[in-house]
Amino acid sequence: MTTLRKSGFVAAAVTGLLLSLSGAASAAEVLRIGTDGGAEPWTFTNSGGELIGYDIDVGNEICARISAECEWITTDWNGIFPALNLGKFDIIMAGVNVTDERKQSMDFTRSYAVSLSSFAAKEGSSLAAYQASVDVVNLDDMTPAAQAEIIALRAVMQDQSVGIQTGNNTVPFVEEFFGDLDLREYDKLETRDLDMQAERLDLGMAGESYWKKLATKEEVSVVAFGPKFGGGIIGGDIAAPMKQGRPELKASIDAALSSMVADGTLAELAVKWLGSDASPKK
Template sequence: MNKLILSTAALALTAGFAMADTVRLGTEGAYPPYNFINDAGEVDGFERELGDELCARAELTCEWVTNDWDSIIPNLQSGNYDAIIAGMSITPEREETMDFTKGYTLPSPSAYVAMSADIDVNTAIVAAQTGTIQSDHVATTGATLVEFPTPDETVAAVNAGEVDAVLADKDFLAPIVEETELTFVSDVYLGGGIGMAFRESDDELRGKFDAAIASMKADGSLNAMLDKWEIEGKF
């Protein structure tokens, strides 16, 4: 998800990840097609498939942990899991407190969606998920920003007439537009692509995932996976 946490967390007081242990991957589980919870109650989506493949290539044993978006960075820093793989855009603000792998997507568009394509998004009332690069962008325009804790609530607000439009990742909004009366208004490119985030003390672990991502780029399997999940930002 293309997201920006506005506050930073204190670094964990514990030591970095021990390479012999199981790697815990933290995700939101609420942002399809990147990550979601399937009917069996398991983490699913593009990032589940990607994360499992990266762990196999890095010869690491991994397990999945779900966490609400608004506390996903603080809980990485406090040691509740070892990496974030949750549609998180690489931004200068986040790089002040965390280290990222190289992006596993190139920057892809965010989109405004509304009941009418005639909406002026620079003067409208626009919904965005709290703590995202989309909410940060709306705040720099002439629009009135209304924030919600989850992406589903932002779409519900448009459908209920509480706001004029929503700004979110286009990959997330595309299937919603196909199934509803909502329509795309315009696109905007934000952030520097999506990557995995790590504590700054876990450089060795980050390096293992970086190498695995590079190998998937080199053999074409990453682009094939992006195609499968209909995600823009191929290499």
């Protein structure tokens, strides 16, 4: 009986959320979604040139729940935020971390994933074997142990080169906490990864799920090391940015995402694409 009552409660909650999608914002015939298509497993193209990934599945499900047609627009990462503000699309779905800096110039939907970031190095290198003293460094709650770990990590990585995608939120993080590193920005993550493999680059930094996916590829042998970082300047919650001043659209998409949390859809998609349940729990 307990299971039936719980299932009935969840179903009622989902139904209520979906009914709330009947407002003006949900009546849009087309939802234009910007993505860069170059951040596996979030958004990338398969051998047939088709956009696939966690963001793509989540975006298509949003469109289904608000009775809109998805129009996916691929844009280079370094121009994706200006394109949003110019009105070229309604939202961005490209594994975007929510940060205080970004919230000053754009609005965000509710979170649809949680992603921590870490460094990685070529497999077999001395850096790849580094053992952290803490598992996660939360920049919103810098404990003495976390501060000590950053100092220790800074010492072993001193004067190394690190590659990060241009415009990524980890760029200001590295500049603030690891200023001794030789920071190199890349338009494409694939180019950065190949430079690591060829030992033209010592380190990379990206989301935990990105390194997990890369570890399954034969052409690049890199491994994440050290603690995972989240909070503060680096963020952690993944959400869809939108141009400021569109409250009805935000409410519509938020309701769709909340219904996907309630019925387990986000959890299933996270396991499928990210390798673990990285979905928000409420």
